[in-house]
Amino acid sequence: MQPDTDFGNHPAFVPDGQIASGGNGGGDFSCLDALTTDWPTTTVNVGAIDVLWENTAPHKTQYYKVYITPNTWDPTQPLRWGDLIEIGSVGQGPAEPFTTIASVIPAAYAGKRAALVSVWQRDYNDSHEAFYSVSDIQVAGDGTCNPGDAANVTFANNTNCTLEYYQNNTLQGSANSGASFAANTSVGAQWEARETSGAAVDSFTIACGQSIYASTQCVGTGCTDGDPVTITFVNNTDCTVEYYRMDALQGSADAGGSFSVSTTVGSHWDVRETTGVEVSHFHIVCEVTTYTSEGSCGGGDSCAGLQTWSAGAVYVGGDKVAYNGVEYQAKWWNQGANPEQNSGEYQVWESLGSCSGGGCTTGDAVSVMFNNNTDCVLEYYQNNALQGAANAGGSFMTSTTVGSLWEARETSGAAVDSYTIACGQSNYNAAGNCSADTTGGCATAYGPYPNVYMAGDVVGYNGHNYECQVNNLFNVTPGTAA
Structure with a gap:
């Protein structure tokens, strides 16, 4: 297993001399690291070869890589990561029982014995697992060549x-x-x-x-984990979805819409229905700026037609079952693993949520986004109490309940829009032109926490400007004592 911060750093988890055993040199697989010339070899030719992986338990793939030892390799010496030369690779792909990695044996290996080291890294969004394989080869030929050949x-x-x-x-x-x-x-x-x-x-x-x-390096500046990047999440599902980073809501998009945000390369994002059911998740990578969620959301009985889990049945990756009113999907081959007890992050089953589809009712907690598409500052009220504000072209996100009543007003108090918070809707828009000269020269509208004001900050409230007198002030309505 590899921690989130060190994906693909194989030498950190599989020491030199234990590559064939996958880092299990002190356990049952230590014999695979034996230093001997007795290992059987497969004869191959110089040039293109296909390395075939057969996966008895297929998973989505981050990459396959094939390496070869130097053409001076001595099979009685330990395999070392620093000696290996990459000769083939395959990028991200779906779970497949067979994968072919096109590789090339350099001409300098003609007549030489070598070892091929293959690495299968599972999809970063699914698991931290990696798998290793070593094959001894004998390369045919004498390796002579001349200019013009x-x-x-x-x-x-x-x-x-x-x-x-x-x-x-x-x-x-x-x-x-x-x-x-x-x-x-x-x-x-x-x-x-x-x-x-x-x-x-x-x-x-x-x-x-x-x-x-x-x-290995472009002329322009490359990107690495932690670099800032602006991405767009596209919602091609049939419901409103919300976007979370580190379990904190960052934004949402209605069905057919999108949400753009600034984040960093290497960050992890979860996409959920407004009921909390996970739709998809993404690992942000270099040069990919659009991430799309597909499919149908919950509603009705999502387990209709599914078999009920059975302890005696055999399941493979992708199989779905119902058990105690919850839908589960197998991650890999298993038998007898109760999904209710084996659906953790690194366990054999993934919970897909309640079979009921997770509808919502009046009073349920929801997060909503008020989008100000007008040409002035808007303030947002619930039960006639100011909750926040948004500049022209901006937005205001808040937690509320289904069925609650909200109103958008200009800073002069003029009503612009009213809303009743509904199930499955998380975006509420105000559009058009505001009343002429309604701002009265006011500064940016006051808003409660998370807005924090410092001494000297000026805000507008109910047609008046107010200057903050102290540092780190929040949730104090202008015109009242701090």
Whole structure:
């Protein structure tokens, strides 16, 4: 298992010398790390090979990677991460029983013995698990080559931008970030990798015994976890959804709508119905700025047609069952695992919520967003008590209850809109032009906490400006004593 802050740092969890056993060198799998020439080998040829993973318990994938030991490798010496050379990879994908990783054995390995190390990293949003495999190979041939000889090469784009590949200043192909471009060329040929803007990134001379040429950094600044990024969540479901980060509500979008927000690369977001039922979740990554939720939301009996869980039945990843009025989905193969007792984050079942669909009634707690699409400051009242304000083009989010009555007013007190909070609706809009000269020269409207005011701050309230006299003041209505 790998913690949230260290995804993919395999050497931190699988020590050198224990790669074949997946870090279990002190346990039942220690024999896999045995240092001996007796391991059977599979004969392969120089050039393209397919490495096939068969998954008896398929899961969604973050990536597969295939590495090879140096062509001077000694099988009586421990496998070390720092010695491994990447020769193939596959990016994110769905749960599949078989996956083929296209890889390339460099010409310099002809006639050599080597080991292939394969890594399967599960989808970061599903699990922290990674799996490891080692295969001993014998590469056929004698490895001789000369300038002008035909060569099959792969240009690996390990940058965070799209690259184009040129030979003799002629575009030959391209590769998106994390992908690769394979080409037929000749030993001694000159190649160049460029950004789509034309900026040169790398130049290569095709050499004997080398078939992979990697670029690792764009000319522009790359991105890493923690970098700021603006993203858009698209709601293609049939209900209003809410967006949470670290279990704190950040915004919402009605069916067919969207929600844009500033966040950071590497952050985790949850998408939920207004009833709290999870719809989807996302791990924010470099260069992806749109995240879409699909499907139908709750309502009615979501377990209709599902089999009731049985202790004797065998379930595989994706199977759904009903048990004690709750819908569950299997994450991987299992038998006899009671879903009610085995539906935690790293357990075999995932709870999909109540079969009833989780409707709402008057008095239920909800979070709503008041959007001010007018050309003036609006104040929002519940039961004639000011609760908050929003500048023109802004919004005000608050917690309230289904059935409660709200009113949007100009700072002059003129009514703009009234709302009755309804089930399944979390956005309430005010639009149009405000009354002429209603602000009376007032400053930004006063609002309760989370607004905090410092000495010297000026706010508008009921047609008057007020200046704050102390620091860290909140929830004190202008015109009253602090």
